[in-house]
Amino acid sequence: MESFPIEAVPEAGLVHIACYTGVNNASALKERLQAQDKTLAIGLVESNLILDMFQLLVAATKAALDERAGKLRTNSVNAEIVYNLSPTNNIAESLRRFGISDSTTSLMAISIGGEAAAVLEEMNKTVDGTLTSFSDLEQGTDLATLRKYFKIDPKVTDKAQVLDWIIGAMAMKNVL
Amino acid sequence: MAVHQGTLIKQGAEARVYIAPFCGRKAIVKERFAKAYRHPALDKKLTSRRVTQEARCLNRCQKALIDTPTVYMVDVASSLIYMELIDGLSVREYMETDEGSTQAARTHIAEEIGRALGKMHNIDVVHGDLTTSNLLMRNNDSKSVVLIDFGLSYVSNLVEDKAVDLYVLERAFSSTHPNTEVMFEQILASYGTSCKASKQILKKLEEVRLRGRKRSMLG
Numbered sequence: 019m020e021s022f023p024i025e026a027v028p029e030a031g032l033v034h035i036a037c038y039t040g041v042n043n044a045s046a047l048k049e050r051l052q053a054q055d056k057t058l059a060i061g062l063v064e065s066n067l068i069l070d071m072f073q074l075l076v077a078a079t080k081a082a083l084d085e086r087a088g089k090l091r092t093n094s095v096n097a098e099i100v101y102n103l104s105p106t107n108n109i110a111e112s113l114r115r116f117g118i119s120d121s122t123t124s125l126m127a128i129s130i131g132g133e134a135a136a137v138l139e140e141m142n143k144t145v146d147g148t149l150t151s152f153s154d155l156e157q158g159t160d161l162a163t164l165r166k167y168f169k170i171d172p173k174v175t176d177k178a179q180v181l182d183w184i185i186g187a188m189a190m191k192n193v194l
Numbered sequence: 195m196a197v198h199q200g201t202l203i204k205q206g207a208e209a210r211v212y213i214a215p216f217c218g219r220k221a222i223v224k225e226r227f228a229k230a231y232r233h234p235a236l237d238k239k240l241t242s243r244r245v246t247q248e249a250r251c252l253n254r255c256q257k258a259l260i261d262t263p264t265v266y267m268v269d270v271a272s273s274l275i276y277m278e279l280i281d282g283l284s285v286r287e288y289m290e291t292d293e294g295s296t297q298a299a300r301t302h303i304a305e306e307i308g309r310a311l312g313k314m315h316n317i318d319v320v321h322g323d324l325t326t327s328n329l330l331m332r333n334n335d336s337k338s339v340v341l342i343d344f345g346l347s348y349v350s351n352l353v354e355d356k357a358v359d360l361y362v363l364e365r366a367f368s369s370t371h372p373n374t375e376v377m378f379e380q381i382l383a384s385y386g387t388s389c390k391a392s393k394q395i396l397k398k399l400e401e402v403r404l405r406g407r408k409r410s411m412l413g
Contacts, residue, residue: 022217022218023215024217025198025199025214025215025216025217026198026216026267026269026276028198071218072217072218072219075217075218076217076266076267079216079217079267080267083267083269087271171257171259173259174259182256182264182278183256183257185264185265185266186252186253186256186257186264186265187253189249189253189265189266189267189268189276190249190250190253190265190268192268193246193249193250193268193270194246
């Protein structure tokens with residue numbers, strides 16, 4: 019697990035991100051999310067749509083900012099992180115695309131605030147899988163799907179430019 | 195101060211610009227501040243409109259593959275735009291270096307500027323404040339020109355607006371860099387090949403040169 023500061027919203031504390039592979043209980047976790055189980059206090063993201071840690075950190079920063087302003091569009095800050103990853107304002111579609119599905123085997127768990135050791139314990143207890151590092155997940159990025167969701171111009175091929183395009187679309191979705 | 199751990203690098207009449215850490219990177223944070231002389235309700239409305247307008251123009255350019263800073267996050271409530279920090283000198287600074295004074299370098303800059311402006315006008319974005327300080331040279335192999343500061347930009351398909359955009363740059367060029375008429379001609383030549391409606395716009399530019407930036411002499 020890695021922990022990062024949220025520079026734009028320092029009072030929110032650190033954001034903790036852990037990557038898991040070989041996950042066995044994705045469908046049970048998805049059911050708990052859909053039932054809005056308040057005891058499940060971590061965000062769960064489909065890892066193959068995360069190109070770079072920066073993408074997830076920007077989504078978390080926006081969620082922390084909107085929580086402070088009392089302007090969350092979803093029912094929890096964790097769901098908001100998943101929603102922020104998507105370029106559209108359709109909540110159900112965003113959660114379906116960027117959240118976990120029944121067939122998910124590798125995912126990223128994310129949580130804002132709290133003490134690192136306690137958060138990791140909670141994550142390990144919740145997710146039935148093997149803790150790994152982001153660099154070991156990276157090969158699994160599903161670029162074709164990302165290109166489709168973000169309507170990325172075919173002329174954009176460089177990884178850094180693809181990431182820029184994604185971040186730009188995420189930033190603009192709530193700017194009307 | 196609204197920007198956490200930010201270092202102030204520029205202060206203008208409309209905004210303050212900081213360099214601040216953002217999600218593990220260094221970013222530019224542009225803060226539009228409240229104007230005490232305006233009614234608070236009006237001020238809030240104008241400021242938030244300008245913040246969204248600037249972000250929208252930047253994003254419109256990015257989607258058209260024009261080199262502009264990537265918008266990372268927009269905080270409308272605090273009037274902040276977080277964006278990519280570009281590593282490089284402004285065209286103004288670059289032209290004063292030994293490397294930037296050579297004929298070859300200047301031809302390259304002129305071509306790059308003309309191409310960038312042509313592409314920008316193709317998607318109907320009018321920059322509104324083109325100067326050599328608002329054009330950066332990206333510090334990489336391609337040395338591409340990056341358009342920055344879209345604080346006065348807007349979307350318009352009028353030939354008039356685009357011609358005035360070029361005229362503003364021409365005036366900025368001749369006042370900051372004497373004896374660069376040839377270079378500006380090169381910019382216009384490159385603009386002519388990349389902008390679809392360039393013929394009409396360049397014709398209009400002749401007209402604007404004779405009368406100045408403002409169309410009407412009334413009021």
